[in-house]
Amino acid sequence: MRNLFRKAPPYITVPGQARPAAQDKEAEGLWVRCENERCRELLYVREFENNLNVCHKCDHHARLSARERIRQLVDEGTFTEHDAELAPADPLAFAAAGASYRQKLAEAATRSGEREAAIAGSATLDGLHIQILVLDFAFMGASMGSVVGEKIARAADRASQRQAALVSVSASGGARMQEGIFSLMQMAKSVTALASLGAAQIPHISILVDPTLGGVTASYAGVGDVIIAEQGALVGFAGPRVIEQITKQKLPADAQRAAFLLEHGMVDLVLHRRELRPTLTRLLRLYAGVREPALARV
């Protein structure tokens, strides 16, 4: 059986200009340093994990692996993975000087411990049945290729069949360049599957975490019935570096961050990581309540 929840830490330990004593502590694997450049607090691993990998000093939300995210969101022991057998192919026979797609895939698999960038399955959340789909940024920046698109479409189909809400958690750099046009078409494919889900009146709750860009924001992740951005997440179509490069303008630090999206009316809620699970539960109960029998006359 596959090890569903790897114990490997979902963050990287950063050397940096730490004091010698601190470096020793990091080397022991008991401590990590906050990724936030302006914080760099030394954090005790167990405490950091208990705080859902959020820095207790500056509230910086560290990136999570897909499996860590699932562990944080669903009822313990209820996650059953689906479609784990789907593996990437090389539709363009992509080869260019330096790196073939197959090499990149092999490196990504080693780095992330996953076969692809999307993990999908069934679970319960406070007893409510859901289908959940989570992207793993460590796998090629969770770019959307054919497998990611197929997993989304299948998760949506399953959600329709089982009358269970679909919860997606996205973090992605956008398109999978090595799959070319097939990558672009996954935008249409994933949204088409969600259209059927919508026609079946099953809700899709889309959670956008740091960073969600390009074709992922502009497809299934952008059409949730409720769209939630995790606090501090960078969300957009073009990323800030691309915009700065092309417009030759420096963007404000808060541009395209979760609060900016809320202010401009693009997301329903911005939530701290610890609020995600309780808010999801409340939303799912509200949508489930639509199907309750009509109110009794008092």
Added chain:
Amino acid sequence: MPRNGSVRLKAQSASLSLPSPTAWERVQLARHPERPYTLDYVQHIFSEFVELHGDRQFGDDAAIVGGLATLQTRTVMLIGHQKGRDTRENLLRRFGMARPEGYRKALRLMRQAEKFGMPVVTLIDIPGADPSLMAEERGQAFAIAENLLAMSRLRVPIVSAIIGEGGSGGALALGVADRVLMQENAIYSVASPEAAASILWKDGGRGAEAAEAMRITAQDLLRFGIVDAIVPEPPGGAHTDHGVAAQQLRQALVEQLAALDEVPLDALVEHRARRYRDIGVFQTT
């Protein structure tokens, strides 16, 4: 009904007489400054056209034009990206790089087409969606996503033709269709070759290499089943003779729309969903 009809055969026989351009050469042809744009085709193909402006929410994006048009005898909703012919016009139209208002205008017009039972014809020619903070503030990603969703279920026939550059999500936002045509020298890709090179190798100068590796030509995409037919261009490219290029495009549009007329609406929408649902190459091990 065959998806690859007579238009394709003609394209193949036409290209036999000339050496086939490389992908990078086709990129140059697709971007040729004299290449016909949407409004050029409007003049040649549609006997009547009234442009409709604005998204009714924020503004009017001149990088996407749309309106009621007459194709032969019938009224269709025509929507297309529009590049500028000179510097002044390109300031206005941003080289066809559409903004959220453009996608939302297109959506408004598609909804109207559905209301009146008009077929939708879209002409795609966009280097890529506008990369600006303004576009982000107004929800570029969300506007594109909403178009994909609406087009996937729109209850009228949709025919799209890529007439130049089919660049990224900005192209797809007008490109979810029952039939997708592509001009012989048009390109269609997930990102411009330069942008892809920059993402892949941190070197935007390697566009020619990316153009080859990413399989962006009409011939590649026909083989992949992403496009249904190739529309031939005059020898040397569409820019050499707008009239001939338009005549070929017109014939292809008419043929495809006539074929779609035969399909009941429920089947049409179901086939469209199936078409996109089935795209993707992966292994099951």
